[in-house]
Amino acid sequence: MTVAEPDVLHGLTAAQVAERVAAGQTNDVPSRSSRSVGEIIRANVLTRFNAIVGVLFAIILVIGPIQDGLFGFVIIINTLIGIVQELRAKRTLERLAIVGEARPRVRRDGGIVELAPSGVVLDDVIDLGPGDKIVVDGVVLAADGLEVDESLLTGESDAVHKQPGDPLLSGSFVTVGGGAQRATKVGREAYAAQLAEEASKFTLVGSELREGINTILRVITYLLVPAAALIIWSQFRTAGSDVDDALRGMVAALVPMVPEGLVLLTSIAFAVGVVRLGKRQCLVQELPAIEGLARVDVVCADKTGTLTENGMRLAEVRPDDAGVRAALGALGAADPRPNASLAAVVEGCPDPGWTATETVPFSSARKWGGATFDEHGTWVLGAADVLLPEESAQRAEAERIGSTGLRVLLLGRRPAPDGPVEPVALVVLEQRVRPEAAGTLAYFAEQDVEVKVISGDNALSVGAVASSLHLPRADAPVDARTLTDADLADRLEAGTVFGRVTPAQKREMVGALQQRGHTVAMTGDGVNDVLALKDADIGVAMGSGSPATRAVAQIVLLDNSFATLPHVVAEGRRVIGNIERVSNLFLTKTVYSVFLAIAIGALGVQYPFLPRHLTLIGSLTIGIPAFFLALAPNTERARTGFVRRVLRLSVPSGLVAGIVTFVTYLLVRADPTATDVQQSTAAVVALFVVATWVLVVVARPFVWWKVVMIGFTIAAFCYALFLPIFFGQGFWELDPDHTPTMLTGLTVAAVGVVVIEIVARVVYRRRA
Structure with a gap:
């Protein structure tokens, strides 16, 4: 990790916070979810x-x-x-908005506390991780592979790599890596403060x-x-x-x-x-969303977090030995903000205490992450069909297991920095299908609303989950890597399950469906869904998803239940x-x-x-x-x-x-x-x-x-x-x-x- 001014990373003391509050240096922009009385x-x-x-x-x-x-x-x-x-x-909306708002992790007195955005003061040190929404303007103090998406402010979809000293704008969000920022502008001085206030109005x-x-x-x-x-x-x-x-x-x-x-x-x-929707723990951030979702004829749903539960369980490691579990535990410990897959690995594999000298955080676009350890070399964990060539036997085995609906990751070693990956083990994760998912899909089918599952996971694995829920044409999943700009719209119309979809492709798919005259709703919970959520006619985020997805969505399902959508x-x-x-x-x-x-x-x-x-x-x-x-x-x-x-x-x-x-x-x-x-x-x-x-x-x-x-x-x-x-x-x-x-x-x-x-x-x- 590259660090600037290590003593500052301790954060403000309680006395320093009190001084800034007394001076009015607080993030005092009201989080308005409705009109005043x-x-x-x-x-x-x-x-x-x-x-x-x-x-x-x-x-x-x-x-x-x-x-x-x-x-x-x-x-x-x-x-x-x-x-x-x-x-x-108004009362219902404001109560739900408090539940669903982003809560930055702020370093104070050497510890980390979660605060409401209004609790941040000038010079606060804010901890950053994948999916975190940047709530105030600031500068980067520490960066560990930190990449920030500023598309909501600039319209530029490519994430920006950040180093210590670089500026950060409120309204952007972290896509990859982590770090820390110091708040330099708070309240109404922040770049996106007024935009954020307008975006949450009862309108x-x-x-x-x-x-x-x-x-x-x-x-x-x-x-x-x-x-x-x-x-x-x-x-x-x-x-x-x-x-x-x-x-x-x-x-x-x-x-x-x-x-x-x-x-x-x-x-x-x-x-x-x-x-009525508030009683079902559904936060409507923009009232036209109630009307808009009623007009939707295509729902694009992510698999993880929507059809399946966020949590996973480490089902099997092939081969299963102490060295493999040690490498998995070290990779998990090297990532301070593990995603759902890595969290399941961490739960099943204890940290061996290896020292990481360099890390590459997991990215939805890359489909892998890794780290280099003293005396233990470079290890990577990610999708087998991305890290291995087509003729690889391990890749074929991973696809066979994935076709049953399980998630399969490859643990490999990389002897040379840019060399090929040597497969070491297959990590099999078990996903739990949401009990309400089948009924929700059946409702949409009855209402002539087509559901398309768009996921970054292996296409066969996604197809197996969708088939178990009786989604039409789920037995013919499409690998998004085979899609071209010329046939994207046609294959979208014909298919219902798409795997290995990159964040940029999700956005392109939404646009292609809209060009064909469809009214599109997009559901998601991860950072990789943000661009598509923003472009869709109606964006629906899960309450447990990243703050960035909740910020851009018109509807937030605070109980994380896909079954709430039919009620909307x-x-x-x-x-x-x-x-x-x-x-x-x-x-x-x-x-x-x-x-x-x-x-x-x-x-x-x-x-x-x-x-x-x-x-x-x-x-x-x-x-x-x-x-x-x-x-x-x-x-x-x-x-x-x-x-x-x-x-x-x-x-x-x-x-x-x-x-x-x-x-x-x-x-x-x-x-x-x-x-x-x-x-x-x-x-x-x-x-x-x-x-x-x-x-x-x-x-x-x-x-x-x-x-x-x-x-x-x-x-x-x-x-x-x-x-x-x-x-x-x-x-x-x-x-x-x-x-x-x-x-x-x-x-x-x-x-x-x-x-x-x-x-x-x-x-x-x-x-x-």
């Missing part, structure tokens, strides 16, 4: 649509009666629900669902202005000197145009998803499918509201509804049902084209509802025996019937609770329409006693129901 409240309260509805609510509070201002209380309740749900998600940025809803809302905003101007002009023109009636008509027309609940329910659905997929599908359902309801209301505003304004008649009428219809056919539909189970596979699909149903449904209401109102206005209230009641009944049928269409397929929900909607409306008691027809100002107008409304509504059913069947047939 203030930001959550502002995001839910200070919205464009809340401002519009708030002004209209204030108008009703001035002119009365309070029944016509019920929409304002609904907005308040919904906003409070949104704040509470997101606060729950909806980059979500196709969110972007689609924002597109719809922008269009609605443009429609609101002319429709509002027309209805305001028409109501003041037709209401004569009664300004209060004109204002009520204006408010009644404008309020239902605002789909205020759509954004709210989207936020709630995502927040509930975070809480199901949660994403629930969110996407349900938001699409409720979007149909909200946009149908917006379309018929805009249509009625334009039609009534153009005709120059009084608006048929009071604000309370549309509050009643909107609450029963949209608000209350949408809340349950947004949180219901939904296994429908996610697809692109959210906006197009929603508009195909909501636009014609809204137009039908608007036309039915408008025609009903025109017909009943011609009846001189009906009062104004009875005419309005007929229009209310017609709109309710059509809006309820839109709910019926959206709620399919039916289960018991959906039938109860629709039954409650109808029963509640009948209560308001027919019963002259508390919160009955008097409160809502409804009068169903004029039979001709009621029959007219029901007849026109029946025609509208038939038309909507035809539209729905055409839309769903095209979608299928």
Whole structure:
């Protein structure tokens, strides 16, 4: 090991740490995994649509009666629900983020302690090993084959060899070797501090669902202005000197145009998803990952740590003698941060006390590591098919053993520094297949999601493990060394198991699949997975994996269970499918509201509804049902084209509802025996019937609770329409006693129901 300033490697004393803390020289960048409480409240309260509805609510509070201002209380309740749900998600996310964060090993008072990144102070000496994330800027104090990947900062994929005195940047990570660094910049001065903070925020940025809803809302905003101007002009023109009636008509027309609940329910659905997954020890570092994994059609999984458990057991050494075990024990002792394979060797072979004069740390790219010992020569341990020629009998034997699913390493000697390796023994390691792996693979197969096992291990060994889990085409594993750039994409499409894959190849494979139009998720736990995790559409890291993999992944499985992934997929599908359902309801209301505003304004008649009428219809056919539909189970596979699909149903449904209401109102206005209230009641009944049928269409397929929900909607409306008691027809100002107008409304509504059913069947047939 090359060492600079050996006395510094002792680390800071407790007194020196206290001095730096008092001086504010700490790594004080907050590890934010969510928005602050203030930001959550502002995001839910200070919205464009809340401002519009708030002004209209204030108008009703001035002119009365309070029944016509019920929409304002609904907005308040919904906003409070949104704040509470997101606060729950915030607590869950922050609790899990603490569990999953990188914990640097810091030298203090001659010992090594693990700290949270915020516990590091200026001049701290930090111990470095393979997979460690560099949490602060610094300089190298000691290096033992130290190589650092700075691709997350520079975009350069090749690891950089570091010597004492070289700079280190926060945000990079160690790929090979070890050493020590001194912290020279901490807190907000560190190069990647702000990037790291942004990467862990609770965010909806980059979500196709969110972007689609924002597109719809922008269009609605443009429609609101002319429709509002027309209805305001028409109501003041037709209401004569009664300004209060004109204002009520204006408010009644404008309020239902605002789909205020759509954004709210989207936020709630995502927040509930975070809480549900948090209970399964799944940390969602970026919310779009819930949605993104639901769209995935290819999952690239590493074998070790994903299909098999991280831990291994030394099963056999061939030949097994004292000299071989001594060499294995010496190699294990020479590596201060052994990987899973070497850790199993160390457990079975004690340290003989040999002195290492030179070491070559194990590298995923090389597939071997080694050391030179005084009086004992140079020994190497690695993959037999990398260290030995094809004609070697030991290599053939290693491949035969590996084909049974065991991991086989070659112990060899190298008489000359660059000479061939002389085989000495085969080291057989036993891997334990995760008990949940078979069920997870079966789930993905049922959901038409293809799983491709991409591993650095021997292809035959990987194929044997995958075959035991019944992965399709696992009996024809592909050695990645035989792949070329020209045939990479084709062979990826054809195969499911790939062995001897280098870190650079993993990245190329992800890119090749993406170029073929696939949405790719990559799972992994080692440093060799980082580049592929970063490039994949969704990166999934194991909680026990290296800090570097957890840093770049969007999802971290803190319980290291591959079986959690189906729950993430199901949660994403629930969110996407349900938001699409409720979007149909909200946009149908917006379309018929805009249509009625334009039609009534153009005709120059009084608006048929009071604000309370549309509050009643909107609450029963949209608000209350949408809340349950947004949180219901939904296994429908996610697809692109959210906006197009929603508009195909909501636009014609809204137009039908608007036309039915408008025609009903025109017909009943011609009846001189009906009062104004009875005419309005007929229009209310017609709109309710059509809006309820839109709910019926959206709620399919039916289960018991959906039938109860629709039954409650109808029963509640009948209560308001027919019963002259508390919160009955008097409160809502409804009068169903004029039979001709009621029959007219029901007849026109029946025609509208038939038309909507035809539209729905055409839309769903095209979608299928």
